[in-house]
Amino acid sequence: xxxxxxxxxxxxxxxxxxxxxxxxxxxxxxxxxxxxxxxxxxxxxxxxxxxxxxxxxxxxxxxxxxxxxxxxxxxxxxxxxxxxxxxxxxxxxxxxxxxxxxxxxxxxxxxxxxxxxxxxxxxxxxxxxxxxxxxxxxxxxxxxxxxxxxxxxxxxxxxxxxxxxxxxxxxxxxxxxxxxxxxxxxxxxxxxxxxxxxxxxxxxxxxxxxxxxxxxxxxxxxxxxxxxxxxxxxxxxxxxxxxxxxxxxxxxxxxxxxxxxxxxxxxxxxxxxxxxxxxxxxx
Amino acid sequence: xxxxxxxxxxxxxxxxxxxxxxxxxxxxxxxxxxxxxxxxxxxxxxxxxxxxxxxxxxxxxxxxxxxxxxxxxxxxxxxxxxxxxxxxxxxxxxxxxxxxxxxxxxxxxxxxxxxxxxxxxxxxxxxxxxxxxxxxxxxxxxxxxxxxxxxxxxxxxx
Numbered sequence: 001x002x003x004x005x006x007x008x009x010x011x012x013x014x015x016x017x018x019x020x021x022x023x024x025x026x027x028x029x030x031x032x033x034x035x036x037x038x039x040x041x042x043x044x045x046x047x048x049x050x051x052x053x054x055x056x057x058x059x060x061x062x063x064x065x066x067x068x069x070x071x072x073x074x075x076x077x078x079x080x081x082x083x084x085x086x087x088x089x090x091x092x093x094x095x096x097x098x099x100x101x102x103x104x105x106x107x108x109x110x111x112x113x114x115x116x117x118x119x120x121x122x123x124x125x126x127x128x129x130x131x132x133x134x135x136x137x138x139x140x141x142x143x144x145x146x147x148x149x150x151x152x153x154x155x156x157x158x159x160x161x162x163x164x165x166x167x168x169x170x171x172x173x174x175x176x177x178x179x180x181x182x183x184x185x186x187x188x189x190x191x192x193x194x195x196x197x198x199x200x201x202x203x204x205x206x207x208x209x210x211x212x213x214x215x216x217x218x219x220x221x222x223x224x225x226x227x228x229x230x231x232x233x234x235x236x237x238x239x240x241x242x243x244x245x246x247x248x249x250x251x252x253x254x255x256x257x258x259x260x261x262x263x264x265x266x267x268x269x270x271x272x273x274x275x276x277x278x279x280x281x282x283x
Numbered sequence: 284x285x286x287x288x289x290x291x292x293x294x295x296x297x298x299x300x301x302x303x304x305x306x307x308x309x310x311x312x313x314x315x316x317x318x319x320x321x322x323x324x325x326x327x328x329x330x331x332x333x334x335x336x337x338x339x340x341x342x343x344x345x346x347x348x349x350x351x352x353x354x355x356x357x358x359x360x361x362x363x364x365x366x367x368x369x370x371x372x373x374x375x376x377x378x379x380x381x382x383x384x385x386x387x388x389x390x391x392x393x394x395x396x397x398x399x400x401x402x403x404x405x406x407x408x409x410x411x412x413x414x415x416x417x418x419x420x421x422x423x424x425x426x427x428x429x430x431x432x433x434x435x436x437x438x439x440x441x
Binding site for chain 1: 339343345346347357358359360361362393395396399403404405406407408409410411412413414415419422
């Protein structure tokens, strides 16, 4: 082996040191009451790649973190309140509201967000929360579907998520969802676009590192929908996925597509064990 | 006139090279990933290379690399190694290969190829999120690569 080859190998081995997470050690307690698990032992299916999974909260500045610690400071809560009104608003040909079937959101929706996306036996498909919400609207209420990443949808997702805050994410990855999960995993590791980057390049190999002005997190979705200070609204997981794929100079998938549903299931499963934090706050 | 504008149009889509220019698909990499011959046939300009390295819409190299010589450009990333002293570690041909397609030097590296036009999964139309048709325009032109290489060649520490 000549000198150049040795140099090349030495650099390849020595330089891109395995991701060292510059995540901070702060603890997240919301409303001085809900203690969030923001770092957890990686779920078994990630044993070969990660020791620990971490909430995106750890990678944000102290100021941004603080906004998530009290509902009075959390700008996302306005949208939760709006969705609370929607919950009891009668709409559609069946003249029903969400509450007509599900009564008190605090009781009926506790724990729901923690296990989505999940298998729907009757429909024979993996359903995201957004898909389930739209199914209720169309087939139970006789109302129009909401836009997959729109304001009504993200607000309702936030309201439903709030009822599971602090509970561990626990999506199933086997049984009938297994093939979808495998598809999502494949997408996670596929290097797309002219920049030839996969989710894993940024969020598995480089979390903790800066990419230009951005501090890379593990790209977890336990905090979604998230309020972003940048666009002052709630952002859904699929909208975020779309932005990340676009940033690889690739043709994106559409929110709600089979690909993004599979990716959501897979990414959610990477956060099994973290608390449901939604709606969280990001820059 | 007509002929010239046709040639220019062809260059814009990155398929046809100017006289003296090596098209992306014609570049010869040696077994370690180095590229001996200038891609444009015109000497690179280090000053314009420095701008390309810092420019978000061009090389955006600082997204991943720290470069002390560009301290005035805000926010340098930590994904790749610092480029300080790059010219002590690599000769010009090696630097050209690294910028044109670093995967020929470092197999599987995260560093994007800046002079490559096809073979992508879901190629997009720049950062629009829409589909792009291969061959895509390379991220940097032949002359821009030469300019970046000329800048990198100034990064010496010893």
